[in-house]
Amino acid sequence: MMRILLALSLALVCLPTHTSARMIRIVYVEPAGETFTATEQAAARAGMQGAIDFWQALAPSPVPLLIASERTITATGDIFDTFEWSRAYFAGPPDLTIFVIDSSHPLMRDYLAQSQTALGLIWALRGAGDDFAATLAHELGHVVYGLPHVYDEVGIMGLDPTWAYQHQWIGCASLASLGRPCRIVWLPVVRG
Numbered sequence: 001m002m003r004i005l006l007a008l009s010l011a012l013v014c015l016p017t018h019t020s021a022r023m024i025r026i027v028y029v030e031p032a033g034e035t036f037t038a039t040e041q042a043a044a045r046a047g048m049q050g051a052i053d054f055w056q057a058l059a060p061s062p063v064p065l066l067i068a069s070e071r072t073i074t075a076t077g078d079i080f081d082t083f084e085w086s087r088a089y090f091a092g093p094p095d096l097t098i099f100v101i102d103s104s105h106p107l108m109r110d111y112l113a114q115s116q117t118a119l120g121l122i123w124a125l126r127g128a129g130d131d132f133a134a135t136l137a138h139e140l141g142h143v144v145y146g147l148p149h150v151y152d153e154v155g156i157m158g159l160d161p162t163w164a165y166q167h168q169w170i171g172c173a174s175l176a177s178l179g180r181p182c183r184i185v186w187l188p189v190v191r192g
């Protein structure tokens with residue numbers, strides 16, 4: 001009897017906790033004079049899926065994220081001034097709204113992306129290859145997992161998110177914030 005009880009309690013402890021999926025709305029944004037082509041949108045979507053897969057594979061308790069809808073809009077005026085134009089498309093938490101801006105501006109207020117965690121919002125400039133996916137993975141770290149920046153280690157929330165994305169590495173400080181401290185210790189290399 002005791003064995004059965006023990007087995008049952010172990011089974012209960014080992015059951016995965018249910019986390020409901022958060023839906024993602026993608027809004028492809030064409031500033032005046034720019035065309036967000038189907039090929040560019042497909043590349044942006046692939047980058048977004050890469051960012052989703054990053055957390056799904058590596059987070060200790062992954063939050064399921066599903067791309068639920070996609071639309072294209074044209075924004076007018078100075079789109080980097082107030083972001084007022086984006087207000088009409090906010091989904092509101094728990095859903096996420098990701099504005100992917102097709103702009104020849106190299107940066108958006110000095111950044112590749114920015115986010116507002118409480119509103120479930122991300123604005124990101126369309127970029128090429130892994131940089132875009134890494135940038136989105138970083139922003140998902142803020143918005144979905146509530147992680148802060150970590151300025152003193154290489155990781156998705158810290159130094160060199162592109163490297164961290166390419167090497168599928170969250171970073172020890174962020175992992176510790178998510179409840180799984182690193183078990184490995186990086187020793188300094190001594191060269192004699």
Ligand SMILES: [Zn+2]
Nearest residue numbers: 138139142149
């Ligand atoms: Zn950040």
